Amino acid sequence: MDDVADRAGVSQMTVSRVMNGKGYISKDVRSRVETAAREIGYVQNRLARSLRSEQTPLIAVVLPTLGNSVFTDVLSGITDALTQKGFRPVFGVTEYSEDKEDALVRDLLSWRPSGIVLAGLEHSQATRRSISASSVRVAEIMDIDGTPISVAFGMSQRAAGQETAKYMLAKGHRRFVYAGSQGGRDLRAAKRLDGFRQVLREAGATLVSEHISSEPSSMVEGRKMTSDILSGPDRPDAIYYSNDDLASGGIMHCLANGISIPDEIALAGFNGLPFLDALPIQLTTIVTPRYEIGRRAGQFLADVDAASSDAIKPHHIDLGFQLQAGETC
Amino acid sequence: MDDVADRAGVSQMTVSRVMNGKGYISKDVRSRVETAAREIGYVQNRLARSLRSEQTPLIAVVLPTLGNSVFTDVLSGITDALTQKGFRPVFGVTEYSEDKEDALVRDLLSWRPSGIVLAGLEHSQATRRSISASSVRVAEIMDIDGTPISVAFGMSQRAAGQETAKYMLAKGHRRFVYAGSQGGRDLRAAKRLDGFRQVLREAGATLVSEHISSEPSSMVEGRKMTSDILSGPDRPDAIYYSNDDLASGGIMHCLANGISIPDEIALAGFNGLPFLDALPIQLTTIVTPRYEIGRRAGQFLADVDAASSDAIKPHHIDLGFQLQAGETC
DNA sequence: CTTAATTATGTTTACGTAAACATATGGCCG
DNA sequence: CGGCCATATGTTTACGTAAACATAATTAAG
Numbered sequence: 001m002d003d004v005a006d007r008a009g010v011s012q013m014t015v016s017r018v019m020n021g022k023g024y025i026s027k028d029v030r031s032r033v034e035t036a037a038r039e040i041g042y043v044q045n046r047l048a049r050s051l052r053s054e055q056t057p058l059i060a061v062v063l064p065t066l067g068n069s070v071f072t073d074v075l076s077g078i079t080d081a082l083t084q085k086g087f088r089p090v091f092g093v094t095e096y097s098e099d100k101e102d103a104l105v106r107d108l109l110s111w112r113p114s115g116i117v118l119a120g121l122e123h124s125q126a127t128r129r130s131i132s133a134s135s136v137r138v139a140e141i142m143d144i145d146g147t148p149i150s151v152a153f154g155m156s157q158r159a160a161g162q163e164t165a166k167y168m169l170a171k172g173h174r175r176f177v178y179a180g181s182q183g184g185r186d187l188r189a190a191k192r193l194d195g196f197r198q199v200l201r202e203a204g205a206t207l208v209s210e211h212i213s214s215e216p217s218s219m220v221e222g223r224k225m226t227s228d229i230l231s232g233p234d235r236p237d238a239i240y241y242s243n244d245d246l247a248s249g250g251i252m253h254c255l256a257n258g259i260s261i262p263d264e265i266a267l268a269g270f271n272g273l274p275f276l277d278a279l280p281i282q283l284t285t286i287v288t289p290r291y292e293i294g295r296r297a298g299q300f301l302a303d304v305d306a307a308s309s310d311a312i313k314p315h316h317i318d319l320g321f322q323l324q325a326g327e328t329c
Numbered sequence: 330m331d332d333v334a335d336r337a338g339v340s341q342m343t344v345s346r347v348m349n350g351k352g353y354i355s356k357d358v359r360s361r362v363e364t365a366a367r368e369i370g371y372v373q374n375r376l377a378r379s380l381r382s383e384q385t386p387l388i389a390v391v392l393p394t395l396g397n398s399v400f401t402d403v404l405s406g407i408t409d410a411l412t413q414k415g416f417r418p419v420f421g422v423t424e425y426s427e428d429k430e431d432a433l434v435r436d437l438l439s440w441r442p443s444g445i446v447l448a449g450l451e452h453s454q455a456t457r458r459s460i461s462a463s464s465v466r467v468a469e470i471m472d473i474d475g476t477p478i479s480v481a482f483g484m485s486q487r488a489a490g491q492e493t494a495k496y497m498l499a500k501g502h503r504r505f506v507y508a509g510s511q512g513g514r515d516l517r518a519a520k521r522l523d524g525f526r527q528v529l530r531e532a533g534a535t536l537v538s539e540h541i542s543s544e545p546s547s548m549v550e551g552r553k554m555t556s557d558i559l560s561g562p563d564r565p566d567a568i569y570y571s572n573d574d575l576a577s578g579g580i581m582h583c584l585a586n587g588i589s590i591p592d593e594i595a596l597a598g599f600n601g602l603p604f605l606d607a608l609p610i611q612l613t614t615i616v617t618p619r620y621e622i623g624r625r626a627g628q629f630l631a632d633v634d635a636a637s638s639d640a641i642k643p644h645h646i647d648l649g650f651q652l653q654a655g656e657t658c
Numbered sequence: 659c660t661t662a663a664t665t666a667t668g669t670t671t672a673c674g675t676a677a678a679c680a681t682a683t684g685g686c687c688g
Numbered sequence: 689c690g691g692c693c694a695t696a697t698g699t700t701t702a703c704g705t706a707a708a709c710a711t712a713a714t715t716a717a718g
Contacts (some may be wrong), residue, residue: 010697
């Protein structure tokens with residue numbers, strides 16, 4: 001800035017004013033400064049700017065993984081909303097580990113972001129302390145079953161599990177198996193299962209068993225699990241998968257082995273990923289507003305006014321979900 | 330830091346040394362400082378740290394979109410590599426616009442990142458200027474057909490197009506149509522088409538027409554385009570799609586309308602996305618090392634030693650690709 | 659036992675910016 | 689014409705940290 005100032009024959013402070021469009025600047029000086037800046041290729045140093053002004057246009061984003069398109073959809077929504085308001089995401093992935101979340105949150109907060117996005121409502125005491133000590137705005141996403149730190153954008157995971165169970169029961173299925181992944185560390189999936197279980201219990205139906213793979217979810221994994229389940233001793237008449245990736249693997253297994261869906265076995269997934277449309281059989285699933293969740297969360301955090309009301313009463317914004325009836329139940 | 334210092338009965342500088350593990354510190358002082366820091370919940374201010382030390386653990390990542398899983402795969406690879414070495418990605422999307430890339434690069438460079446990831450090898454003069462003025466390390470990804478600024482990690486897009494053409498010709502197809510998206514702004518797709526065209530020309534085969542939708546690529550879009558192509562006047566016997574999303578839309582159209590693949594029409598895609606396995610017909614496509622490209626690029630940028638050799642001769646790292654023969658050609 | 663290293667700590671300063679606090683000019687009002 | 693306000697610019701300082709440059713205490717070497 002000093003160099004630009006010299007070249008334009010003004011003080012450093014005047015350059016700062018031109019750059020930020022604050023205060024009074026004469027037309028003449030403005031153009032001289034702008035020219036000088038362009039000529040020497042001046043680029044602001046945001047580190048200094050943010051240090052001095054005590055605010056950054058950064059939003060920390062903490063997600064469990066990028067390997068699941070659910071979270072890349074969310075990230076896409078966040079990014080779009082933030083970009084529009086001149087904010088930038090800085091992010092990291094926890095791989096569903098609480099310890100990594102703690103460390104990551106601490107690390108990201110050291111950038112003094114103005115906001116932070118967390119997945120889910122369950123966070124360690126350490127994470128909560130870090131956050132409350134820093135006065136960042138917080139948006140929790142995906143889940144609304146519980147008490148948010150500040151505002152949660154998402155849908156009721158439990159209700160999604162319930163609705164799926166009701167639908168499958170209505171279709172006449174009685175003996176169920178649950179197939180999940182990530183070693184059960186996906187707490188949203190656990191809540192869905194919880195809702196699912198509860199409805200089954202009330203209806204007197206049976207949850208024969210729960211298969212939880214330790215792998216990340218994928219079609220291949222879903223196919224393998226389905227094979228195990230169907231060749232096992234206690235064969236169910238329906239499988240509830242923790243997500244579409246696993247469920248589509250289930251469809252593949254059945255197709256490949258001539259197992260008729262839904263007569264011999266019914267399947268249901270979760271997420272409503274677009275690739276389902278390409279499958280030969282339409283999966284019954286729950287369509288979630290992933291992009292919208294991200295966009296709303298981003299919008300909220302980038303909205304400086306929403307910030308000012310710092311003592312926000314914890315609440316949630318329910319973005320709903322949609323059961324998409326397919327041919328697999 | 331001053332507060333921690335007071336509490337531990339040492340100077341601010343000693344606290345700094347403990348935090349960064351630099352210089353000599355006695356066991357006693359170290360533990361006192363660590364305790365004090367924990368007690369008052371001290372969190373480093375990276376803005377100040379980076380400002381003073383003139384280096385940041387940030388890597389700027391500029392991608393065309395997050396709406397295409399190709400780039401989320403890449404981003405996942407980048408993130409994994411960076412995280413491991415204590416770096417963080419800060420990113421933005423260009424939506425395939427050169428102007429947005431310029432603005433984004435300028436903006437991201439203002440954070441003084443130690444590295445930047447760009448997609449492709451084609452960049453405006455403005456972008457090149459910004460980058461060379463800032464002395465960041467640069468990794469260009471996806472494409473290696475051309476001269477990189479520094480190091481490019483990717484594969485030959487042109488060769489991919491060529492190989493697809495050769496394969497389809499070998500299967501006896503002669504009249505081709507190309508189907509692309511993004512209004513032709515995807516320069517990698519353009520290079521593939523270029524290679525494809527060239528091989529057809531040399532073989533005396535015909536590229537009947539090139540359909541370029543202005544929409545982002547998706548199965549729905551691919552299905553629509555395929556319908557148009559097949560109902561048009563000059564019906565081809567093969568369609569080369571710019572990617573798997575469009576191609577799988579093509580498969581759907583054919584399945585839904587009883588069009589036999591590959592007898593009535595042959596199809597080929599690009600990327601080798603995992604969901605292809607779930608389709609009733611295996612698509613012939615090119616499998617690209619997307620995650621690996623991201624990982625290698627991230628690794629390179631996070632490697633401080635690779636940095637020191639600042640006058641790197643422009644070169645590329647070819648991560649190759651694999652033609653995956655399916656049932657659609 | 660001196661001297662020189664090694665270990666351990668402190669003091670001063672600079673990183674690049676913007677907030678806070680001046681100051682100067684001109685125009686408008688009564 | 690004096691006073692006040694809007695406009696336009698400058699000067700000083702602080703943001704939180706680490707590099708650079710001391711200095712003190714301890715150990716090793718001769």
